[in-house]
Amino acid sequence: MSEFAAILLSTVLVNNYVLVQFLGLCPFMGVSNKLETAIGMAGATTFVLTLAAICSYLVHNYVLVPLNIEYLRTISFILVIAVVVQFAKMFIEKTSPLLYRVLGVFLPLITTNCAVLGVALQNTNKANSFIESTLFGFGAAAGFSLVLILFSAMRERLSAADVPQPFEGAAIGMITAGLMSLAFMGFAGLV
Amino acid sequence: MALIKQSSPHTRGQTDTTKIMQTVILATIPGILTLTYFFGIGTFINLILASAFCLIIEASVLKVRRRPVGFFLKDYSALVTAVLLGVALPPYCPWWIIFIGSLFAIGIAKQLYGGLGYNPFNPAMVGYVVLLISFPVEMTRWPAPTSILTDSQSLPGLTDALSLVFGFASPVLLDGYTGATPLDAFKQNTGLMADNLYASQAIFREAHFAGAGWEWVNVAFLLGGLFLLYRKVFTWHAPIAMLASLGFCALIFYDGGSNTSGASPLLHWFSGATMLGAFFIITDPVSSAVSNKGRLIYGGCIGIIIYVIRQWGNYPDAVAFAVLLMNFAAPFIDYYTLPRTYGHTQSRRATDKIDTSQRR
Numbered sequence: 001m002s003e004f005a006a007i008l009l010s011t012v013l014v015n016n017y018v019l020v021q022f023l024g025l026c027p028f029m030g031v032s033n034k035l036e037t038a039i040g041m042a043g044a045t046t047f048v049l050t051l052a053a054i055c056s057y058l059v060h061n062y063v064l065v066p067l068n069i070e071y072l073r074t075i076s077f078i079l080v081i082a083v084v085v086q087f088a089k090m091f092i093e094k095t096s097p098l099l100y101r102v103l104g105v106f107l108p109l110i111t112t113n114c115a116v117l118g119v120a121l122q123n124t125n126k127a128n129s130f131i132e133s134t135l136f137g138f139g140a141a142a143g144f145s146l147v148l149i150l151f152s153a154m155r156e157r158l159s160a161a162d163v164p165q166p167f168e169g170a171a172i173g174m175i176t177a178g179l180m181s182l183a184f185m186g187f188a189g190l191v
Numbered sequence: 192m193a194l195i196k197q198s199s200p201h202t203r204g205q206t207d208t209t210k211i212m213q214t215v216i217l218a219t220i221p222g223i224l225t226l227t228y229f230f231g232i233g234t235f236i237n238l239i240l241a242s243a244f245c246l247i248i249e250a251s252v253l254k255v256r257r258r259p260v261g262f263f264l265k266d267y268s269a270l271v272t273a274v275l276l277g278v279a280l281p282p283y284c285p286w287w288i289i290f291i292g293s294l295f296a297i298g299i300a301k302q303l304y305g306g307l308g309y310n311p312f313n314p315a316m317v318g319y320v321v322l323l324i325s326f327p328v329e330m331t332r333w334p335a336p337t338s339i340l341t342d343s344q345s346l347p348g349l350t351d352a353l354s355l356v357f358g359f360a361s362p363v364l365l366d367g368y369t370g371a372t373p374l375d376a377f378k379q380n381t382g383l384m385a386d387n388l389y390a391s392q393a394i395f396r397e398a399h400f401a402g403a404g405w406e407w408v409n410v411a412f413l414l415g416g417l418f419l420l421y422r423k424v425f426t427w428h429a430p431i432a433m434l435a436s437l438g439f440c441a442l443i444f445y446d447g448g449s450n451t452s453g454a455s456p457l458l459h460w461f462s463g464a465t466m467l468g469a470f471f472i473i474t475d476p477v478s479s480a481v482s483n484k485g486r487l488i489y490g491g492c493i494g495i496i497i498y499v500i501r502q503w504g505n506y507p508d509a510v511a512f513a514v515l516l517m518n519f520a521a522p523f524i525d526y527y528t529l530p531r532t533y534g535h536t537q538s539r540r541a542t543d544k545i546d547t548s549q550r551r
Contacts, residue, residue, distance in 0.1 A: 035523075035526060149523060150519050150520050150522075150523045151519075153522040153523035153525075153526055154311055154519060154522045154523075156522065157311065157522045158304070158311065161304050161305040161309035162305030162306065162309055163303070163304060163305050163309075164256060164302075164303065164305070167303055172303065172304065175299065175303060176311065179299075179300070179312055179317060179515070180515075180519050182317075182320050182321060182324060182515070183320060183512055183515035183516045183519065184516070185324055185512075186320075186500055186504065186506060186509055186511075186512025186513070186515075186516070187500065187504060187512075188504065188505045188506075189503070189504045189505030189506075190499070190500070190503050190504050
């Protein structure tokens, strides 16, 4: 039980995918302009990441390893992720057309979110079990969501700030993310 | 509607930014004096250098941005940042540590976001965290409080202090006065029962209720904080919530002093930067949450994060990290803790849609 808690703590805070490992920065900067969009994106990414972690575990252990074709790992994971994203896209299009419109190009772009592939690859590298892989995926997604949602609330405030012209928009966002990354270093050593 | 013309004398508001900032600086004086009593002249050198650097950097950025320099310097906010940074840095640290800290505090964390009122993070804490991560050796070299120094050790005098700060002192001088802080000593403890630890370390042996020297520094900052509370510079919500949650966490994991026990609530309250953080840093009106309910959540979370990092993380003290992390969360907390507006029975969430058809 405690090892599962350690996985969650590690992926959400200590090795946060965005602020410590710097994966998944494009949606982090791209969809953090409004809080509502960020919450929608966080939900979609959580769905995709967890499902992709499960599917890639299954594909790796029940297809690639028995057939002895582990060298096709990356390409098969990408395929799996693309399928899951397509599934999520159809799901959101039917259930929340508004969110679908708002997320726009960033929804299919979850496919190229390096955090998703990163989770799948790290799972196989660490030889995580099925439950560990699922938790790893979910924890990574929870950490991503946490940071994305907090960051979007902050960016809404930043948009009203008297930022010097050269630093407006994405630049000050990057600096903020950098300062946050410093703060997240305080969690080092927890797990 | 006719405007009624009022002739002089006008009453003037009691609180403007300058007044508040001056009061804050005034309230740090007991803490600064206690620090100086226990750690020597180094704190004063820190304060002077930090004030000079912060004011110069603030002035030059304002100049570059073509803003009125004198007007913004006169609000004393840069000086408050300098005082908080100078107090937080270890005495006798090299001058360039203070310069880099001031540069990040004023230049990046404050002016890059548009100056006072816009900074999402507490400037002094940004400066401190940047330094702590980049220069861990210099930043953890705290002097031992003067009451526990042995006969062969002594705090540096003014000349020695200046030569330490400006970098022509021999390293031998350093060993003459440095020592572990109470939180350090507790963190480094592996396997000793708390009673044995207290007996073996002078910093606990000479202490009355927390750690020698440090307990009085914290008491002094507590007094300053209570003065600010009395002057209504800030509300009680954030500091009390932080101290309560920190004490509560400490109480849960404190089992009376076995070798796996956490530190006692008293040790947590009265060592490190707890009181400085509770009353001078998390109460920063710009970077904290705005509503009273929001401040309770904000302060409470800071207390929990401080305890978690102190107890299980790498760093012995965690006020700066916790403050930055919750600064990051403050806008989100504000979103969901909007106070009820006058005339409405329920508070509204910022994300709620306003139904225009029902508006009268």
